[in-house]
Amino acid sequence: MRISSKLSLRFVLLFAVFTIIAFFLFSYLVREKSEYDYIYFLSTLNNTISSTLVENDSLKKNYNEILNKIHSQFSNKPIIRITLISCSGKVIFESDTFAHKMDNHKTRPEIMKALNGEVGTSIRQSKTLKKDFLFVASPVKNSDKTQVIGIIRTSVLVKDFDSQTAKFAITIIFFLVIFLLFGFLILDRFSKRITVPICEIENATKEFASGNLDVTVKAEGKDEIASLANNFNIMIDNFKKLLSELKYLEQVKRDFIVNVSHELKTPLTAIKGFIETLEDELIEDEIIEEKELKNYLKYIDITKRHTHRLISIVQDLLMLSETETVSSSLMKSKTDVKMLLEKMLPIFSQKLEEKQLKLITEFTPDFPEISVDAFKFEQIFVNLIDNAIKYSDKGEIKIAAKADNEYAYFTVTDSGIGIKPEDQTRIFERFYTANKSRSRQTGGTGLGLSIVKHIVLLHKGEITVESKLGTGTVFLIKLPIV
Template identity: 40%
Template sequence: MYFKSRVVALVLAALVAIVTTAFLSLLPDSTPTVMLVAGLLSFAVTYLLVYVTFEFLVMKEIGEIYNVLNKMRKKDFSFIEEYDNGNSNHPLKRINQEIYKYGINRHREIEDLKKLEAFRREFLADVSHELKTPVFAAQGFVHTLLDGAIDDKKIRKKFLKRAAKSLDNLDSLIQDLLTLSQIETGEIKMHFEHFNIVSIAEEVIDQMESKAEDKNLTVRFDSAYETPIFVHADADRIYRVLTNLVSNAIKYTLEGGVQIGFEVKSEKVLVYVKDTGVGIPPEHLTRIFERFFRVEKSRSKEMGGTGLGLAIVKHILEAHNTKVSVISTVGKGSTFSFKLPIGQSAEEMEEELEEERLELESLGEDNR
């Protein structure tokens, strides 16, 4: 770049000096000394001006543009850290900034594509494994029956029950996958309404009671909630969230029990599900809401489930513009919580509507 700037400056300076000397030679009073001095001065001034202009205003910026493009071609995005968000009136600097921005966006796109590709591979592997387990189990039972065990009534009934259970697990897995897909694509719309979340939680407790009793556990409120707590959300989806959280808590609790609680804070209601289970190691807390992620895969498979419960919880709550949080201590238990906006009871909504009606009537009378 230095050599090219000097060559351009020398050529232009020489041309200007020749033109200046030639012009002075046309004047009658011009002496050779004057023409020589004028030619040298015009050469020096032109050379310095052209050199400085090209070197620091043009060639330097072009050099930086070339370096950025060269690094992008080599997939080296280390220059991103040097990116300057400042605006400039210099056209070449603006071009350089645009290339920087393009490089940043390209780098992010590449990183996102790599993550998506890794996620796709992992997801396909997980789905294949999860589908393979119940299919192979049912297939094994059916083939055993076809090979002759069907003649034994006792074995036939036993194997048919196991095959049916495997197919039920397969159906649950497919339904959960469809639910996740529909939530992500927006096919499932949230129907927001005002409802008493305490009564929803009571239904969840009643549903999970037998499952908890099978493990000698209890599912209850952390305290008596004698007055209703109204929230504004999709009642069916929140019921699914609580069901998944309580079911997950029962699955990983060996002794003690599961508690559901509420706490009203300003304009929000904090809902939490607390267990005395095995807890979650800190390094896994950021991944437990991923599809098919299990902290202990061998034990989780024995406990059943599709591995999609917490992923569904996450997506439903995100559709409510909130998120699920978890605090866990290994060996002591975990607490999952989320917030919902405070709702209104039917009486409160009627009173509000009545107030609005009276206000409109008073405005109508004033206009008369």
Template identity: 35%
Template sequence: MITMLLGLGALGLSMSVLAKNYIYDGTKEELLRKAKKVNLAIQNDPMPSDQTTAMLAFLDQTFDTRIWVFDRHGRIISTSTQDEVFIGKSVARSIVEQVMQGKDVVQDLKFEGLSKPMLSVVVPWGQKNEVFGGIVLHAPVEGIDETVGNMREMIVWATLFGILLSTAMVSYLSWTISRPLKRIDEVALEIERGNYKQRVAVTTEDEIGDLARTINRMASTLEQVEVERVDFEQTRQDFLANVSHELRTPLTAMQGFLEALQDGLVTDETSRQKYYDVMYKETMHMSRLVNDLLELVRLEKQEVNLVKRPIDMNSFLNRLVFAFKEEAAKRNLDLRLEVVDPLPTIIADPYRVEQIFTNLIGNALKFTEQGHIKLAAREKADGIEVTVEDTGIGISQHDLDFIWERFFKVDRVRSRREAGTGLGLAIVKELVELHHGNIRVESKIGEGTRFVVWLPSEKKVG
């Protein structure tokens, strides 16, 4: 506002000064032209006569100016009015000298006896070869000053209008800027307090709108980070609780057996060997748990390097079934393989693919008491689909959403008996995704479970 006021004031002052100078200069030029016309009218009369005086009076009325005529010595010898008060008075010597040299005088003119401010010019009186004196034309400056005053008044009013207009504009702009900025400030304070659900309503497409959108994106990011942090903290706590639980059971058992052996409570060799066997199995269980944990962490961090090469899935699955045939027979289960030829060749890490299906078949054996386990394979969608199906106890619909989580066990009694770690399916899922495949599960309580693994073929990988 101050800048606007100073700018308008300076502009108004400059315009008024320039306008005044322009009007004064124009009036002087006009007076010079009129003075020269007066000279043309009387230049042949070296001594003013009644006819000359009448001519001056006529020109006074025509030009609306007062006219004086002075001789070579600067004495006023005739005027355009009947007032003779100036006749006989002298004009300044400096003016007379310039006029006698044939020059026009328009600057710094002062005449004694003039009661009102006048704008005056002086031109030589006579002809080029002979100058009789000078002709003075006076024009009142009241009209000029009034015109300049009107202009200044108009500039003042324009300035006041400009101030009012700029005040309204600045107030509106200030309101349109400060209001959303205040809202942004409020949202930022809420975000600082941890309330990441706050958002700024974006109503404009200018810089303020861009700032509001940036604040909203920041809040969304922080909200997501907070959710992930809470989830991570919960996962960490669950992880510690599960690890503690899984380690506590074998350690407690081993501690009890060792105390019995140390106190000499077990005397016969057969009992001691049974104790040693149990402690060995518990030790192996803890070793598998630690190894599975390390394996899962490496997979989640993508620190596992796959050594891929072509795999003939037909022979691979036959070897896998042969490896589990004996264990299935011990459990009175029928392990069968069904292959729809031809099967495509896949590019994968044989060790990791074997790990995937070893876990799935091992789970099927542990949770199936009677019936069969079927391993089926066929070509599907530029890849191979392998199904591991059993007739075991099945998984409830509620538990299906959690089977991929660490340490989740469907049947904890059966799991403790089979000494599982609860990490097998989590590892399987990570390995399948690492090979750019997918896995899904279908199950019904009391009817069995069906895992379906799809891995891309050599053509798809290429």
């Protein structure tokens, strides 16, 4: 979910909670205020009616005329109900029904309080009209205020002042909706100030991850997001500088390796030639005793092996340098891989025979010709088979191949000592050897698998390894057919 959506959702949830709380709180407060106002109004009206009745001495006569006149003044909603009750609880006058049909009211809670000289209030259902009323009862006292001579009670339907509460609630909802709309406008403007720069940074990081190093982000303002954008731009600049330095150092290293390799190649070749000549002359020399000859040949053999190893290192360095730097040097052509390998495999016959290993090839019958650089492709299998022979003491080495419509799949499987899991991620690094003692014994340079990987990458392929200690190793190669 995007940040803007999260902000909007949280705003809506927060506003919904606030609206619900505000609605119930204001509704409660308005109802309480409305109830208080009606009680005050009815209490004041009671006092007015009481004073009028006492002044006109109408409690015993003419009260109907006076009370009906007062009641007529409240014909509009909310309708006021007026009741006159004697101290015995008998209803003397009732504005909304027949007084003689009404029960004795002495036990009504508001009446009981009024009989004690206080203002009594009650919200309950009228037993006569079967409706909820707010009742306010006040004592009617004689002219000198010393004795309660009757009770005047006014009331109003609860639904009348509840309707006012409802109207106010609707007003609250209306203003809350207006507030919500304004809130959304403010939130939209605010969220864009946050999300638009963040989206720009997100897109820039995607571009950067895909290899575009020329990407930048606009930094506006002085807030944290602008600081983030500035830091991103600085990071890109620093990375480009670092990358440029690394490329320069890598080129210097390559040039050094190539130059040193070329400088070593000629004298090493000369040394090898002189060693072989010296060996031939010593063998033909009849003056040297046999014991001395064996010692001399032993030393020459050691020198020859180490010279051969140095020459192999130089050749591998030159090959690696070429595969790392010159991708355009691939000379691709449609190649019959099976025939290519059959011509190449005899060079391992002596080594296989010495270690009593079998070399098996297994190609599917419909294996197609594929587009590869034949020389470099051959080098892949030369290095892999050479490695398999070095690290296998028994069993067999198997080369298998199959293909689908897009890719060719090759596996080189041996029954050797295997590779430790922690070494499997590093065996394609230059000069890395998983078994150093074995590598020294067999004359390994630590460059063979690195060369293999780079040749596979030049062909836009993939190479992986699966191995188990004591069981063997499988190298898997995937190459596009075209």
